[in-house]
Amino acid sequence: MEQSEITVEVDATVSSTQVSPQDISITLRPGSETSVVVAVKQLERYPVDLYYLVDVSASMQENLDHLKTVGVALSLRMTEHSSDLWLGFGSFVDKPVSPYINVHPSKINNPCSDYEIRCRPAHGFHHVLSMTGNMSEFTRVIKRQRISGNMDTPEGGLDAMLQAAVCQRSVGWRPEAKRLLLLMTDQPSHLALDSRLAGIVTPHDGLCHLENNVYTGSTRMDHPSVGQLSDKLLENHIYSIFAVEKQQYQWYKELVRFLPGSYLGKLGLFQAPNLIELVVDAYKVYFNITIRMHSCPEDAEDEDVTVLVRPVGYNESTVIRIHSKCGCSCGPTRRCNDASQCRGSSYQEQRPDHRLIMDSNWNCKADGSDVDCSGRGVCGCGRCLCEQTRLGTVYGKYCEIDDFSCSYEGGLLCGGRGVCVSGECVCEDDWTGDSCGCPVSKATCQSANGLLCSGRGRCVCGMCVCDDPWPSGDFCERCPACQSTCQSYWYVSFCIDGSFY
Secondary structure, eight states: OOOOOOEEEEEOOOOSOSEEOSEEEEEEOTTOEEEEEEEEOOOTTSOEEEEEEEEOSGGGHHHHHHHTTHHHHHHHHHTTTOSOEEEEEEEEOOOSSTTTSOOSHHHHSOTTGGGTOOOOOOOSOEEEEEEESOHHHHHHHHHTOOOOOOSSSSBOHHHHHHHHHHOHHHHTOOTTSEEEEEEEESSOBOOTTGGGGGTOOOOOOOOOOEETTEETTTTTSOOOOHHHHHHHHHHTTEEEEEEEEGGGHHHHHHHHTTSTTEEEEEESSOOHHHHHHHHHHHHSOEEEEEEEOOOOOTTOOOEEEEEEEOOTTOSOOEEEEEEEOOOOOBOTTSBBTTSOBOTTOOEEEEOTTOOEEEEOOOOOSOTTOOSGGGGSEEEETTEEEEOOOSSOOEESTTSOEESSSSOEETTEEGGGSEEEETTEEEEOTTEESTTSOEESOOGGGBOTTSSBGGGTEEEETTEEEESSSSOBSTTSOBOTTOOOTGGGOOOOOOEETTEEO
16 A cells, blocks of 8 residues: 555644644544644743642651752752742651551651651641742741651552642632643552551542641542542643652652543652752643544545644643545555545454455454454454554454454463454364363273273363262272172171071
């Protein structure tokens, strides 16, 4: 097939808007894709709210000391990008219940009593400072912060993030500002269902539970799920930044994939210069958007589709106009004049062994199935385009075959004696069983006397299973307790009233 037609036209007119370009036009054909870059231009007058959410467990002592020098330095650096920066602050440790903390009376008020250090009590979330443009007040609050302590390694960061996002009135998020939530920690976070260890089984309700700036739902509700947190961040137009130490970078790298509008930074220690660069880099956002056209509906004509792309935390959008070229005229080759294929033409199916199979059946549903492509692909022009997965290869006319979801034997899928179809092994003619590990032939159960399992058992999966406990051996051939035919008849006489029987 020839190269599918792709054109991209960008209206890059300079204006005072934040999101650029404002207008993009794209022409695509089935099977083609393209990428566009949307930049977020920061206007000097645009307000920015930055909320510091800091892990104050004992291991964060040195990082907390470095943070105390950040406030003024960050405000000075951010004036290069915004003249209206407000800062807020909150802290978290973990749920203040066992087994997350030591509940001995001497440890509750001072978790660091063993080290003759005065620590603050553990807490799920404490909102300390509402948004303010007073940098002196922010610096004063930071310098007063003390560490706390808990028992296990993961902390309650996601629990605290949700409260910081939904408690808008307490935190003081400004409606017109770009909202940045900066989480600082050196440990992973607890996830939903972890609270069962403490006997807490009530799911999080996603609401604000602050009383006197303290999170009161910490001991009553489970940690939020990642999906629930994602919804609340989007709902409240909050852009999250994770500043984590390098040992936890991979853990949070997987997490941010499920949190739209998130930015992850790897730091050795949270020193002021590094933290400032992290915030500034997160502030200057670019989005790479990939647009792919899988297929056209049956008998479809050319169609225009408009998509609005709005970056998280902004009230402006980029308009992407997509012109889909579906209509075509067909010649003797049964292909569109401009390289697309027409309905009714043959297609090629790629299998793992790279053999090409021609097929003219355009139905995407297997017999007895009510879903296209076995639910593992996309139907385009009557052809199944199977999904790609890290687990293995999905193929087949209806994407019904794969090389990973069936039983294994000896490290091989279906024992190397069959193929995996719809989650079950379809074995070669001479084999059967869940993993094709059982020979159909019973030759391996034939004993020396010509009988199957010496006449004392059944052949199951190529091996003899003896009928009762006495026979033994591979062919049930050993049986000292078994009697011969002649010995199996006993003559018993007994006397009753002087007569023998």
